[in-house]
Amino acid sequence: MALAETCFAQAPHLLYKESVSHSWQQAARIHLNRTLAGSSTHHRRGLLLGSFAGAFCSNSAQRNADGFFSNDAEDETHFLKPIEVDCVHPPTVVSAPHRRIIAIGDLHGDLNQTRRALRLAGLLSADGLDSWCGGGTVLVQVGDVLDRGGDEIAIISLLRWLNMQAQLNGGAVFQVNGNHETINVEGDFRYVDPLGFYEADNFVVYCEQEHNGDFEAALTAWRVACEQRKAAKQASYNWMPWNLLKMQKGMAARSLLFSPGGPLARELARHGVVLRVNDWLFAHGGVLPHHVEYGLERMNKEVSEWMRGNQNSLDQPTPIPFIATRGYDSVVWSRLYSREALEKSDDSIRVCAVLRAALEATGARGLVVGHTPQMLGANSKCQGQVWRIDVGMSSGMLNAQPQVLEIFNDEVRVLSSGSQNTYVRDKTMNGSTTSVGHYTAI
Structure with missing residues (x-):
């Protein structure tokens, strides 16, 4: 794979010092439109218009x-x-x-x-x-x-x-x-809110159940799905994350996500310090x-x-x-x-x-x-x-x-x-x- 293609794979819509052609930008739009497949019709139509x-x-x-x-x-x-x-x-x-x-x-x-x-x-x-x-x-x-x-x-x-x-x-x-x-990547969870452990476990379950383990698709949709799932859990009995079993599951899920090489650790690795x-x-x-x-x-x-x-x-x-x-x-x-x-x-x-x-x-x-x-x-x-x-x-x-x-x-x-x-x-x-x-x- 050429260097420009490698760069495009990480951030396709920016111009890298190795030039990126207009065809790449068209491919980027296709990628975004595919990502929107699960969005509402109104939302998807507006994004396709490009404004x-x-x-x-x-x-x-x-x-x-x-x-x-x-x-x-x-x-x-x-x-x-x-x-x-x-x-x-x-x-x-x-x-x-x-x-x-x-x-x-x-x-x-x-x-x-x-x-x-x-x-x-x-x-x-x-x-x-x-x-x-x-x-x-x-x-x-x-x-x-x-x-x-x-x-x-x-x-x-x-x-x-x-x-x-x-x-x-x-x-x-x-x-x-x-x-x-x-x-968090070091595994130091001293400052994690109990609801943070709950979110980690909830996200792992959502990724497996709704996206067949497709982390990229799950992460893109999570900003909306998290609120829907949180509301559903709040309506059920004994959902709160400080339940000991749920806390243990949340810690295990968080460790899975954030340990070096984990999905969210790799997401953070896209950014520098x-x-x-x-x-x-x-x-x-x-x-x-x-x-x-x-x-x-x-x-x-x-x-x-x-x-x-x-x-x-x-x-x-x-x-x-x-x-x-x-x-x-x-x-x-x-x-x-x-x-x-x-x-x-x-x-x-x-x-x-x-x-x-x-x-x-x-x-x-x-x-x-x-x-x-x-x-x-x-x-x-x-x-x-x-x-x-x-x-x-x-x-x-x-x-x-x-x-x-x-x-x-x-x-x-x-x-x-x-x-x-x-x-x-x-x-x-x-x-x-x-x-x-x-x-x-x-």
């Missing part, structure tokens, strides 16, 4: 980005250059010219809050069909989808589903793995100078190989990549840039110097991180060079109002839910001043 925004996006979702970025998928794709992704697995560098970028922080198993955040960003339809409304927008979720909630697999399913639609409209959905993804989109780096905890020296692409590859359960050159299981996944200064665990102590001036000077060194080594303009809940909401430090966007929106954390980060044309804004949304632009590297604007929330 998600026009067919399903409510006016409120479109208004969310008015004056800032066009959500007209058909008009937009005529003028935007293709997204280019380095042909490595997982991708490390993405070129998305003139794209609106949305970054979303930690989700921790809360599907309802995830949908609220996506609608806040103008990416998700409000009609319950989970249709992509973002046109050519690039969405980056910065890790910690897992733990503390009962809809972890459903969120993975939703993000995958949106990515399939986004790529047909000139956009894309990317994720980076956080510490809660890596510890660091991603660069245009001039911005995205990581769960942070990127330090020694990470850059080690090699960002190298770290991503090693984490992916470990999650896939691949053998090393000695025919032994790939070891856990320590620099990326272990220790207080690893990519997924570091809190250097997100801790509250950064408010102290002396500490801030030292930390910002470390950040500048990492950014200069990569040529990036700024860094976006999650991991540490920001009690006062998403914010930036170091003159806008680092944005901290974990607001603890999951009901398993702070149950805070969703916020998302919006980057477009060198402007960075925080979109907040509530009676009014506030755009915040902090001082940036070129010394530009702060600007604030408002619009009515959905």
Whole structure:
């Protein structure tokens, strides 16, 4: 198989640096249409028309980005250059010219809050069909989808589903793995909600009963099926997952899914721990100078190989990549840039110097991180060079109002839910001043 074909197999709708012909994009549409075979007739017809925004996006979702970025998928794709992704697995560098970028922080198993955040960003339809409304927008979720909630697999399913639609409209959905993804692959289930064990067992049964063990088909449909099956179970006697037998079944199912080489571990392996989109780096905890020296692409590859359960050159299981996944200064665990102590001036000077060194080594303009809940909401430090966007929106954390980060044309804004949304632009590297604007929330 040619290299371009190999790349296409992982993400068929993006343009890799080894060129992909229009025939591949046609094949991608066929693949998506086949995936939709189990969807409702109305939903399937709209997707075949190829205009998600026009067919399903409510006016409120479109208004969310008015004056800032066009959500007209058909008009937009005529003028935007293709997204280019380095042909490595997982991708490390993405070129998305003139794209609106949305970054979303930690989700921790809360599907309802995830949908609220996506609608806040103008990416998700409000009609319950989970249709992509973002046109050519690039969405980056910065890790910690897992733990503390009962809809972890459903969120993975939703993000995958949106990515399939986004790529047909000139956009894309990317994720980076956080510490809660890596510890689950290690078999550390300390932070799993009881409903998370129940979801794992429920998903395994659903995959076998409804899809004859076809994991890909089951995962694509799970975002809808999980809610239907959950409602049915709640109506039955003694369904709750803290029943000891059910808990044991849930733990066994979770281990099967997330252990290295397991179906969901391999799904997570499609994503790295660091991603660069245009001039911005995205990581769960942070990127330090020694990470850059080690090699960002190298770290991503090693984490992916470990999650896939691949053998090393000695025919032994790939070891856990320590620099990326272990220790207080690893990519997924570091809190250097997100801790509250950064408010102290002396500490801030030292930390910002470390950040500048990492950014200069990569040529990036700024860094976006999650991991540490920001009690006062998403914010930036170091003159806008680092944005901290974990607001603890999951009901398993702070149950805070969703916020998302919006980057477009060198402007960075925080979109907040509530009676009014506030755009915040902090001082940036070129010394530009702060600007604030408002619009009515959905």
